[in-house]
Amino acid sequence: MRKYFGTDGIRGRVGEAPMTPDFVMKLGMALGQTLRHHVSNPLVVIGKDTRLSGYMLESALEAGLSAAGCNVLLLGPMPTPGVAYLAQTFRAQSGVVISASHNPFHDNGIKLFGGDGYKLSDELELEIEAALDSTLNCVEPAEFGRAKRVDDAAGRYIEFCKSSFRGSSLKALRVVLDCANGAAYHVAPHVLRELGADVQVIGGAPDGININTACGSTAPARLQKAVIDAAADVGIALDGDADRCIMVDDQGDIVDGDELLYVIARARHARDRLRGPVVGTLMSNLGVENALKAQGIAFERAKVGDRYVLERMKQHDSVLGGESSGHIICLDRSTTGDGLIAALQVLAEMTGSGMSLRDLLDGVSKYPQQMINVRLGAGRGAEAVMQSDAVKQAVDAFTAELGEAGRILLRPSGTEPLIRVMAEGRDAGQIERVVTQLAAIVEEQTGEQG
Template sequence: MTRRYFGTDGIRGRVGEPPMTPEFALKLGWAAGRVLGGGARARVLIGKDTRRSGYMFESALEAGFAAAGVESELLGPLPTPAVAYLTRALRARAGVVISASHNPHHDNGVKFFGADGSKLSDAIEQQIEDMLDRPLECVAPERFGRARRIEDGAGRYIEFCKSSFGDRSLDGLSLVLDCANGAAYKVGPAVFAELGADVDVIGNTPDGLNINRDCGSTHLQALRARVVERGAALGIALDGDADRCLMVDAEGREIDGDQILYVIACARLAAGTLQGPVVGTLMSNLGLEHALRERGVEFRRAQVGDRYVMEMLKASGGVLGGETSGHTICLDRTTTGDGIITALQVLAVLVREGRSIDQCVAGMRKYPQVLINVPVNGRAREIMDKPEIRAAQADVLARIGDRGRLLLRPSGTEPLIRVMVEGQDAAETRAAAEYLADCVRTVCG
């Protein structure tokens, strides 16, 4: 059955337009409460990022859970992975995050975690969608759920992050941290400072509207400039809900998710703790695959989306996977992608080996890769099936042969078709990607 609301990362959309309306959020809270509640005094945790609309959706979800007889415990602004951790640590029935991740402030979304701190399965999300079709019926008044605020959630999460770093110290290390004016604007600086780093922080003045605006992992220009200006050893960029992490080196050069995954995988391999295959996605750079296989490490590709990386890791017994965009999953440290935990795993390598980040990634040669996002007015999958698009793909494949890869796919979170071409020759790769993107634009009118 095709799901109407849940995408690859929860439910997401423009605020005020279906499904991201207060009426829908109330019904969603009730439906989720009915499916996930599972008995008297069931508790759910609700966290959010810094979008102004978060207040509205927090209240609406709380009301829906109350109508289903479920207690709500409000965490306030905290990273998505913090909610996942606290759901497990506090033994709640579920965790809820109000966030649209790296999207602009006018979007918002809702995602869920189960009691084990992992994202819900497709089957449970389908049960919630089925429940949404039923009329909302309140429990008896004496069974209404209550709400309270949790005051120590941030402190608990900070200590958890620090514990993933072991007994090492960041004393004397100069860092620039970009919090994207998002959910990690308080806890992020605290983690690195308490470990001893000299931290210069940007993107830590949220006003409810500036989340991800010219900052964070989707806009690295400000971080690059600040790292070079300060002479810092490393720059760390989180996204709006802090489940992603990208970096820049001392010269301001980007270190993407594939390179981060390579550094952590090599460290785990050297320590003898790497289990199973490393899992990337269809978008992962061919250079990552080749570099890992040269070291005897199996590499597998999942569909794009951290939920699919997670599914493949669990099915194959792996502990490490991620996406080029900076979603990195370290199942030997936590249950979901976590930007702060990811950064700490890389920093542990730098501290232990006494090397810079650019030295650590030198063993991986990135193939030139061009990604073009083409906006479409709905029906992305239908557009991709057009004969003109299929003919263009065949043409490009004939040109690049075995020297590269191409991928056209609809975005799971935005009205876009993503065109990716990868190859050994930069000019040929760019030309092929532009050609495909122009074909998509022409078909879209």
């Protein structure tokens, strides 16, 4: 049972627990103390996105780590996958990212990586949580850690991203790049231009509070318009910490993470470089799953969250997995989801095949998918509602009605007192009816209007 860590670190509104400077300093001490149980003189690298609160939280984290006897390398603004990569290259014991990803600027968070570039293990996170609830003391003054800034951090990550591109050149492509006013603003344009692309940048002028504001992967309307206005070949939208990517084709249509996963998987499969099944989530579109299977590509579903996708990938020795949101993991290139590296894999296939992104999606027909959130009533948990006879009977009946042409999914929210009721299938009208009727039945069992 976790008290502080969620599926993707610790996150919240800045100034409110747990995103306060005193808690983050204590977190730094707890991390440092935990690392010192396993190795002497630990080294920790710290990166952040462009939120104004990053300065405060970086200082608090640095103070806590130093007090625990850890040396610190400060990377400055750096995409989450960049911190994971640099934790490896500097032979650090941990990499820390100060970011709330795609959330508004008033939120922030802490993500932890191990020295191997993977998310910190469950065991270490639980050890850190135990330390947080214990008495934390400074090491002796002579053992305090030192901190210094890494001036060439961005350049190191730029070269790493370029090395993941196995095509010849991007000289034939005109690209509009949306950096979400986030952590990739000073690296992603360089990567694409140095590979030869003609790049127009939007969302590349962070001011501390405009991160993810009407831009980035969660708000692509501006990118869609820019692609059309510039007669560009493709648009790329990253999120605030650049671990997600969605794209826009030359007609201005959005290409989400499921579809990008299909393009990359098909390219790997054609070159006999796709090991294991492709791993999606419970929310991955059924139409994309069927399109992959039509290509002879196996598909597995994990729970929602990149942590669970990665776990399933490791279980099946897979190299490719991801989520509809654009969080795509290419384990043959990186240890974690990387929006820029995922985009480069798609661009490599476009230039190598001479096909547009729209053409590369030939054979994919996404199924209509609708979801209704039903709020839980007081005193009755999600499992009790979902396991009630009325809900189970309704799910069985609607599942039988949809047959192989659709599916039903009920799942509790991980952050709110909600049950998410989702239906998906070929017939949009049928799906709308099914999800509406099922949500009403679920709502009756909660005892509260949602």
